[in-house]
Amino acid sequence: MLKNFKSYITYFVAFFVFIEMSFSLKYFNDYNFYQENIIPPKIKLEKKFNENLLFLNDSIQKKLILIGASYFDYPLGKDSYDERFKEWASQNEYKFINLSQGGTKVEDHYSFLSKIPDYVNNIYIISYIPTNVFRDYSEDHQNTSQLKESSPHLFNIIKNTHSMRFLKDILHQVSIKLIKQPFYSTSTRKSMINPGINNLNNLNNFLNYLNDKRGKVILVVNFPFNFKYDFDEMVDWDLYKFFKNIDNKLKIILTPEIINSSESVNWRNGHPNSKSVKKIFNEIVNEIEAN
Amino acid sequence: MIFNSVEFLLFFPLVFVLYWFVFNKNLKNQNLFILISSYVFYGWWDYRFLSLIFLSTIVDYLVGLNIPKQDSEKKQKLLLWCSVIFNLGVLGFFKYYNFFIESWIDLFSSIGYDLKSVWTLNIILPVGISFYTFQTMSYTIDIYRKKLEPTKDFISFSSFISFFPQLVAGPVERATNLLPQILKKREFNYEQGVQGLLLILWGMFKKVVIADSLAPIVNEIFENYENFGGGTLWLGAIYFSFQIYCDFSGYSDIAIGTSKLLGVELMTNFNYPLFSRNISEFWRRWHISMTSWFTDYIYYPLKLKFRDSGASINLLVLVLYFFIIGFWHGANWTYIMFGLYHCLFFVPTVFYPKFYKLKTQQIAFNKTVPSIKEFIQVLITFIIVTIGFVFFRSETIMDSFIYLNQMFFEMDLSPVPIKGIFYILILIFFDYRFKNHPRKILNNFSAIHTRLWILLLLVMIVVHFSDNKPDFIYFQF
Numbered sequence: 159m160l161k162n163f164k165s166y167i168t169y170f171v172a173f174f175v176f177i178e179m180s181f182s183l184k185y186f187n188d189y190n191f192y193q194e195n196i197i198p199p200k201i202k203l204e205k206k207f208n209e210n211l212l213f214l215n216d217s218i219q220k221k222l223i224l225i226g227a228s229y230f231d232y233p234l235g236k237d238s239y240d241e242r243f244k245e246w247a248s249q250n251e252y253k254f255i256n257l258s259q260g261g262t263k264v265e266d267h268y269s270f271l272s273k274i275p276d277y278v279n280n281i282y283i284i285s286y287i288p289t290n291v292f293r294d295y296s297e298d299h300q301n302t303s304q305l306k307e308s309s310p311h312l313f314n315i316i317k318n319t320h321s322m323r324f325l326k327d328i329l330h331q332v333s334i335k336l337i338k339q340p341f342y343s344t345s346t347r348k349s350m351i352n353p354g355i356n357n358l359n360n361l362n363n364f365l366n367y368l369n370d371k372r373g374k375v376i377l378v379v380n381f382p383f384n385f386k387y388d389f390d391e392m393v394d395w396d397l398y399k400f401f402k403n404i405d406n407k408l409k410i411i412l413t414p415e416i417i418n419s420s421e422s423v424n425w426r427n428g429h430p431n432s433k434s435v436k437k438i439f440n441e442i443v444n445e446i447e448a449n
Numbered sequence: 450m451i452f453n454s455v456e457f458l459l460f461f462p463l464v465f466v467l468y469w470f471v472f473n474k475n476l477k478n479q480n481l482f483i484l485i486s487s488y489v490f491y492g493w494w495d496y497r498f499l500s501l502i503f504l505s506t507i508v509d510y511l512v513g514l515n516i517p518k519q520d521s522e523k524k525q526k527l528l529l530w531c532s533v534i535f536n537l538g539v540l541g542f543f544k545y546y547n548f549f550i551e552s553w554i555d556l557f558s559s560i561g562y563d564l565k566s567v568w569t570l571n572i573i574l575p576v577g578i579s580f581y582t583f584q585t586m587s588y589t590i591d592i593y594r595k596k597l598e599p600t601k602d603f604i605s606f607s608s609f610i611s612f613f614p615q616l617v618a619g620p621v622e623r624a625t626n627l628l629p630q631i632l633k634k635r636e637f638n639y640e641q642g643v644q645g646l647l648l649i650l651w652g653m654f655k656k657v658v659i660a661d662s663l664a665p666i667v668n669e670i671f672e673n674y675e676n677f678g679g680g681t682l683w684l685g686a687i688y689f690s691f692q693i694y695c696d697f698s699g700y701s702d703i704a705i706g707t708s709k710l711l712g713v714e715l716m717t718n719f720n721y722p723l724f725s726r727n728i729s730e731f732w733r734r735w736h737i738s739m740t741s742w743f744t745d746y747i748y749y750p751l752k753l754k755f756r757d758s759g760a761s762i763n764l765l766v767l768v769l770y771f772f773i774i775g776f777w778h779g780a781n782w783t784y785i786m787f788g789l790y791h792c793l794f795f796v797p798t799v800f801y802p803k804f805y806k807l808k809t810q811q812i813a814f815n816k817t818v819p820s821i822k823e824f825i826q827v828l829i830t831f832i833i834v835t836i837g838f839v840f841f842r843s844e845t846i847m848d849s850f851i852y853l854n855q856m857f858f859e860m861d862l863s864p865v866p867i868k869g870i871f872y873i874l875i876l877i878f879f880d881y882r883f884k885n886h887p888r889k890i891l892n893n894f895s896a897i898h899t900r901l902w903i904l905l906l907l908v909m910i911v912v913h914f915s916d917n918k919p920d921f922i923y924f925q926f
Contacts, residue, residue: 165897168897168901169900169901169904172901172904172905173904173908176904176905176908176909177908177912180908180909180912180913181912183662183868183871183872183909184662184912184913186867186868186871188666188866188867188868190864190865190866190867191666191669191864191865191866191867191868192669193864424915
């Protein structure tokens with residue numbers, strides 16, 4: 159009996175050690191080899207911005223400007239937003255300027271947006287990821303960060319292990335299937351269901367800023383693509399309600415309304431896959447061509 | 450359908466259950482079910498090309514039946530040639546047609562004639578055509594050589610040709626090994642089934658964990674080789690050697706394991722070639738089914754025919770043999786160069802047949818670690834093989850020469866992709882433990898160790914399994 163118990167404990171411990179080991183190996187970042195990864199995303203964005211400064215200052219040239227984080231620049235080869243917009247822009251005599259950069263924050267997008275000379279023939283396509291936005295902006299996030307720093311070390315270590323993140327992703331999937339909501343007590347759930355009044359105010363300020371732009375602005379609100387959402391459930395989510403009740407000239411595309419069938423690059427990752435990118439790209443083009 | 454896909458994960462258990470519980474009454478049912486499953490498996494990729502397999506099956510079935518009925522050697526030979534010309538004709542059209550046309554255009558343009566490429570066609574290469582073509586040919590050749598009796602059972606013969614575990618990437622089975630098993634009712638054997646599952650697990654590990662993890666690093670280095678120093682290029686070539694070994698031997702292990710679960714034993718295709726002590730031993734351990742096919746059906750017959758001729762004719766036979774091995778891999782000069790490069794190391798055997806000492810046992814046989822001599826021999830062989838794989842992996846001959854030039858003459862070890870080293874060490878660790886029992890992995894391990902290794906392999910496969918998985922490299926051949 160004791161021997162069996164010891165064996166089970168051994169398998170259990172080994173299981174977690176193996177998971178941790180496997181993920182550490184899979185996500186091992188070869189900074190030495192992929193030296194591009196050492197450069198901070200904001201610096202990369204700044205470089206892109208400076209490279210396009212001449213075109214951005216051109217008041218005559220029609221421009222299509224893409225701004226956002228990794229949901230816009232995920233490497234999908236010829237299926238990527240970059241390739242699709244590049245082709246569309248060349249066919250329609252627009253200068254395509256891609257200022258999307260994985261790893262950048264909303265504050266970076268805001269700062270570079272405010273540096274772009276605002277002309278009436280500019281089209282801005284802005285990606286907005288709710289789960290990132292609130293993490294970047296919220297006071298709660300700062301409070302949580304402080305809390306993390308002051309909380310017991312072991313708890314933090316365990317919480318940030320690959321095994322725990324893996325478990326959390328499984329629980330999200332199970333939860334969304336069973337109760338049609340992300341798993342309890344997670345930032346994903348909070349950002350979509352109950353972001354809080356402060357966060358929504360921040361978001362509202364950002365939307366007002368976009369609304370004042372002279373050019374055309376299309377805001378793509380990228381809900382994580384690894385879930386299939388239930389609209390009957392979503393109408394009660396604060397974030398969804400907030401976007402549905404906005405009354406200004408902004409064109410807002412809520413991605414679940416375009417594609418809602420767990421079409422992400424994989425079940426753990428919220429980035430759109432080729433199919434999602436194609437559908438959302440078509441929707442954006444329809445919006446551009448509507449006027 | 451590919452082995453490392455969710456579709457196969459659903460397909461095979463269903464086939465297994467139906468095969469042993471519904472269609473196990475008699476041989477006819479078993480083979481009919483194998484045939485249907487194989488056509489579904491292949492048709493999942495592109496059902497249009499099932500017609501090619503079917504046509505090849507009919508031709509070789511009829512030729513096989515009629516060869517023994519002929520009253521003269523001449524007529525038998527004529528029938529055999531019909532089969533060979535048909536099979537090689539189909540293969541030549543789908544795999545080599547554009548290569549020949551483009552080579553002619555290049556040749557003419559080099560002497561100033563600009564030919565328009567109106568003759569090139571947009572041809573899709575049917576998956577596995579190089580594998581099943583040679584399998585069907587082995588059947589008719591063996592009947593002609595009176596090594597095999599033709600079968601009248603069309604369903605069983607069709608199952609032999611299209612047997613799905615090895616249909617698209619081998620092992621290239623001999624009719625003398627596979628057909629007798631297909632013609633006999635299979636009984637489930639628990640031990641065989643367990644070994645089959647372990648081989649599938651090990652094959653998946655090699656493909657999903659090792660090969661697919663090395664692939665992006667190898668691609669980055671080979672596609673941008675001009676940006677890297679010699680040290681990094683050496684690492685890229687070494688990584689590719691491990692990638693292709695794990696990719697292809699992984700597929701073979703899964704194929705052999707899957708067959709075992711269906712009660713069929715396929716031939717061993719890879720016998721730990723990484724631990725070869727000379728190049729001759731390497732070729733006896735690497736892609737055994739293909740090299741032995743060419744050895745038995747081309748090299749030995751030619752050698753026998755010209756046994757009294759001089760060394761120059763023997764040298765020509767050797768060059769032809771390696772030319773064919775290289776060209777079999779694909780319609781590109783890089784593959785031909787790969788074959789001819791290996792040929793160089795066999796030139797001494799034309800003059801001194803015992804130039805390479807025949808090694809039948811693995812390194813460190815009955816020992817824990819290899820001797821220093823063995824270690825050095827393995828290292829030298831590996832370096833020779835790795836250089837050869839540069840030709841194999843490069844896009845063009847010119848790329849391969851520039852790559853090799855930088856490898857040897859621009860020694861600069863920066864940047865170093867460290868990640869791949871971890872995967873290689875894991876592979877060497879396991880391969881070294883398994884080397885003495887190629888078809889019975891995890892043999893002689895205690896129960897708890899076996900379970901822990903299985904758990905480790907399973908966890909690593911699940912963690913590394915990706916939706917954006919690269920295809921098996923040998924699918925393109």
